[in-house]
Amino acid sequence: MVNIDWNNLGFSYIKTPYRYLAHWKNGEWTKGEMTEDNTLHISEGSTALHYGQQCFEGLKAYRCADNSINLFRVSENARRFQDSATRLMMPVVPEEMFIEAVTKVVQYNADYVPPYGSGATLYIRPLLIGVGDAIGVNPAPEYIFTVFCMPVGAYFKGGLKPTNFIISDYDRAAPVGTGAVKVGGNYAASLLPGKEAKERQFSDCIYLDPATHTKIEEVGAANFFGITKDNKFITPISPSILPSITKYSLLYLAKERLGMEAIEGDVYLTELDQFSEAGACGTAAVISPIGGIQLKNDFHVFYSETEVGPVTKRLYDELTGIQFGDVTAPDGWITKVSSLTE
Numbered sequence: 295m296v297n298i299d300w301n302n303l304g305f306s307y308i309k310t311p312y313r314y315l316a317h318w319k320n321g322e323w324t325k326g327e328m329t330e331d332n333t334l335h336i337s338e339g340s341t342a343l344h345y346g347q348q349c350f351e352g353l354k355a356y357r358c359a360d361n362s363i364n365l366f367r368v369s370e371n372a373r374r375f376q377d378s379a380t381r382l383m384m385p386v387v388p389e390e391m392f393i394e395a396v397t398k399v400v401q402y403n404a405d406y407v408p409p410y411g412s413g414a415t416l417y418i419r420p421l422l423i424g425v426g427d428a429i430g431v432n433p434a435p436e437y438i439f440t441v442f443c444m445p446v447g448a449y450f451k452g453g454l455k456p457t458n459f460i461i462s463d464y465d466r467a468a469p470v471g472t473g474a475v476k477v478g479g480n481y482a483a484s485l486l487p488g489k490e491a492k493e494r495q496f497s498d499c500i501y502l503d504p505a506t507h508t509k510i511e512e513v514g515a516a517n518f519f520g521i522t523k524d525n526k527f528i529t530p531i532s533p534s535i536l537p538s539i540t541k542y543s544l545l546y547l548a549k550e551r552l553g554m555e556a557i558e559g560d561v562y563l564t565e566l567d568q569f570s571e572a573g574a575c576g577t578a579a580v581i582s583p584i585g586g587i588q589l590k591n592d593f594h595v596f597y598s599e600t601e602v603g604p605v606t607k608r609l610y611d612e613l614t615g616i617q618f619g620d621v622t623a624p625d626g627w628i629t630k631v632s633s634l635t636e
């Protein structure tokens with residue numbers, strides 16, 4: 295077994311032994327290979343470097359009580375990766391190739407999937423970048439698809455703790471821009487707003503709809519949801535929100551497992567009083583309860599600044615129970631990763 299303190303992992307780069315690497319050249323993908331080299335040697339003209347022609351994904355592998363390994367809704371990541379690639383005029387990675395790459399990376403690095411009960415997981419990062427000799431603003435002549443992974447810690451150590459957020463004056467995406475795809479440019483645009491929020495002791499900032507600045511869209515790099523006082527699950531709907539797989543999973547679980555009405559709709563800043571609880575959701579954040587939101591000079595508290603609300607807690611238990619194999623999953627949500635020797 296590898297020598298890692300599983301209970302004290304954060305979210306930072308750790309070099310695991312193996313990664314998957316494939317090239318797109320002359321109109322087709324080369325056969326992907328596993329490699330131990332964690333560096334990429336690319337042309338200085340690569341469009342990924344100059345014009346942000348790149349997209350990525352983020353998903354996790356979960357160690358179960360019986361020591362088997364789960365992937366959660368990996369086909370959804372494969373499809374979103376294709377949507378992102380298409381928006382930026384990059385070749386799509388076929389779904390089977392994406393799943394094979396992710397599976398191999400987990401199998402080869404299986405010793406780095408944290409033990410059940412630690413709350414830690416193996417974070418998997420698929421990446422597609424435009425490379426090759428180029429300088430004009432055009433799609434790249436070649437592409438690299440790589441998948442690497444590293445163990446990351448439980449987002450919450452010692453229970454779900456609410457944190458506070460501040461409404462940003464900046465936009466992370468344009469109304470009909472690239473907000474709905476997982477591309478690096480959106481993240482570059484969010485670094486400064488995020489830094490300014492953290493300097494003021496907030497966890498991150500909340501972005502409003504870029505067209506009217508009246509509705510909540512995203513919570514940092516996570517989606518927003520609220521629980522209304524009459525027990526509805528509401529999450530914003532907008533063409534500039536990144537369609538979070540966690541969010542769609544919660545919409546389903548709220549309805550099918552908790553018997554709630556679950557809807558995508560507008561979340562106006564003027565109507566925050568309708569919510570008894572609120573949270574942020576995503577693969578990295580899982581479910582993070584929102585304590586309060588700073589809006590100009592007003593501070594709006596949802597359930598509590600110190601305690602997680604009961605519905606948020608139930609959703610968290612249901613979701614993470616499914617991911618770690620303790621709760622029966624809806625059909626197709628879990629893919630078991632076999633070990634290399636099987």
Ligand SMILES: *Cc1c(COP(=O)(O)O)cnc(C)c1O
Nearest residue numbers: 515516517536538539540576577
């Ligand atoms: C990846 C991402 C999310 C979360 O999506 P999941 O599929 O739930 O991991 C939310 N917002 C942004 C901006 C993202 O990039």
